[in-house]
Structures are given as structure tokens and as C-alpha cells.
Amino acid sequence: MRADARKNRQRLIDVAVELVLEVGGEPARDAVAERAGVGIGTLYRHFPDRQSLLHAATRHVLEKSISAGEALIETVPDGVDALRQYMHMALDNGIGAVNILHPLLEKPDWPDLRARAAMLMESMVDRAVRQGSLRNDLSERDIVFGLTRFARPLAVGLPSDEERSLAHRHLDFYLDGLCAQDPGPAQPAISGIR
Amino acid sequence: MRADARKNRQRLIDVAVELVLEVGGEPARDAVAERAGVGIGTLYRHFPDRQSLLHAATRHVLEKSISAGEALIETVPDGVDALRQYMHMALDNGIGAVNILHPLLEKPDWPDLRARAAMLMESMVDRAVRQGSLRNDLSERDIVFGLTRFARPLAVGLPSDEERSLAHRHLDFYLDGLCAQDPGPAQPAISGIR
């Protein structure tokens, strides 16, 4: 494979992730090619059918996040720290794109990755709970849910780097909440709301 | 105004909010009319130009949430409780639609509402901070940011009522985090991530 070809391919994947996050759904193919600075023909050569680009993008983000996470679980002894670092890292990797794309892809061809991700987060949660520093009613699915809350830019009219730093800040607040074993002042039953 | 006309008008607004949340952006007009069970002509009669439906929908949600919030601040003495109840209530009112639509509407014609909302949340935050039960580095904008994280269904393939109840649960976690004055175990500086 020629060097320029490989470079273009990767660039297309990166741009795809970017745009998926911005748009909150499948971006127009033309838009991906344009932002990547390549012709449309190039995009279609690398990713011929409807979804192969999105597949590739998802796979890319997932692989990067999972292997970094697996490293973290080895090197960071404190469970909550590991979880915290994992979530911040995944956020920066664009993990939100995976959540957006997952329901749109017809034949997700990575049962392996899905399983690895689930296992990874289960271990993290388990360990942190055993260490007594995390609420004990949390599961891997809660972590996914929480992560997705902060993993996408939700248009509020902010410049994107400010949005990013706010997301990190609030993700930390959220994690503090997951650690709070005895949630401060009593929470009253709220009539008719939940 | 004839009774059926008013009913249809309100129904269109409600459906619009629903669809904005589902789609995460401007829904197709045809889709709104169809789900509302009225003809397209009816939609265009009530909301002739491009954005008047979206304006009306935003205004509706905002007004409902703000006046309920203003009542809460009178009746609930504890600052954090008031904030908590306000956020859960706004979430159920579809406040997420406001965040989605705000950047899309060209000439937001409700400077009044925006100001009222900001003032409302500032009071809530201020009071809770003064009472010593909320972090003291939070502003009204943080609350908006946090609220929007939980206020929209982010497609993860869940049935919508399960998604809703998860959102409420995790909003509570998040709020616990906003209360945590001394966030448990020391947070290490994370190298190269933020």
C-alpha cells in the first residue's frame, strides 16, 4: 500500500470520528471527504460500501480505548483512579462516536471488541467496589451510560475546546458522585416526579 | 379560536418536543404532522414559517420549567433539594429540546425567558452554596451544562423508558458529586490526559 494511500485512509477515519461527534449521527460522505481534504473518489475507493467507513471509525476508537484501558488496569492500583483515568482517556479518544454509531451499524462485526470492553469495565468496577471506594450498586452498564453523558459535544453554542474542558470537569464531579457512599443531606421522596 | 384548533396546536407542540429529543435536531415537518395525527396542511396553517413551530416548542418547555422552578425556590427551603427537584422536573419536561434547538433558531425571541432561567438557577446555586451543601466553585452555567448531559436521550439502543429512569438515577449520582465537598480519595494529576 502506497504511503499516501495509508495516510489518506487514516485521515478519513479521524475526520469521520470528528464529524460523527459534531453531527451526532452519520455525517454526509461528501462532508467527510471535504474536511479530510481529499476527493470524493478517494473516499469511495477506500470505503466502497455504505458503512465500511463508519465500521472502520468505530473499530479504531474502540481498539485504542480498550487497549489503553487494559494497560491502566495493570498499572494503576487504585480502582477508582483507574476508572477515572479510563473515562477521561476514552472521552478524548472520541468514544462518543461509538455510542452514536452503534445503533446505526447493521452488522457490527466486532463481537470481540464489545466483549473485551464489557469485561474491562466490569473488572474496573469490581475492583473499585471491593476496595470500598465506589458505590456497590453499579454495574458495567452504568459506567457506559455515565460515560456517554459526557462523551459527546451537545451543542450548547460553546466553542469546542471550552466544551471539552467542561466535559472533563463535570465528568470528575460525576465520578465523585459515584464514590459518595452516603450521599450527604437526606434526599426526600419527590412526589410524582420519578 | 375553535376548540379543535387549539387542541391540535398544542398536540403539534408536544410532538415537536418529543421528536426533537428523539432525533437530536430539527425533525422533518411531515414527521411531526404524522405523529401528531394531523394533516400537513394543519401544521402549516398553525406554524407558517420555517421556525415558528420550533420557537413555540422551545417557549413552551422553557415557560413550564421556569415557572415550576420559581415555585420550588419558594417552597423548598433546602437549596440542594430545590436544585435537585428542579433538574429532575426539567428533565421530564423535555428541557433537552431547548438545548438542541437554541443554536438552530436564528432570532431567539425570548430574551426575557433566558434571563429568568439564568436568574432562577443562580439563586438556587447561591443559596445552596451559602447553606454549605454545594461546592462553592459552581455557577449557573455549570448547572446548565450538567443538566444538558442528562436531558437528552443519547441513542444507546435502550427502550426509552429505561433510558429515562437511568437518566434520573445518574442525575442523582451527578448531584451527589456536586455536593461532595471533599472528593474522597486524592485525585492524582493525570499525566498528559487533560
Next chain:
DNA sequence: AAGTAAACGGAGGAATATCCTCCGATTATG
């Protein structure tokens, strides 16, 4: 109960957005 103005519904053509093929021009590599 009948008259009537107001409201309704939806077919269908216009406008727009997106897709994706095709082929001549360009460039990396031996």
C-alpha cells in the same frame, strides 16, 4: 337543525440534500 365560517387533510410538484460512478490528471516508487 340548519347555515356558515373556520379548520382539516393530504396529493403532488418544487427545491434541496445526498449518493456514488467514471475517467482524465497526478504522484509515489522501483
Next chain:
DNA sequence: CATAATCGGAGGATATTCCTCCGTTTACTT
């Protein structure tokens, strides 16, 4: 320098969304 691989983007095909128009139906008045 040759040449095979790669690139770029014009443009026709398709799909989606918009929104007018007018014949039909319905709520309200007297």
C-alpha cells in the same frame, strides 16, 4: 523515467423534505 497505483471532482441518479392548494369536514351560532 516508466508505469501502475492513487487522486480529484464533475455531474447524473436517488432520496428526502418542503409547502401550496383546494375540496371536504367540523365546531359553533342562532
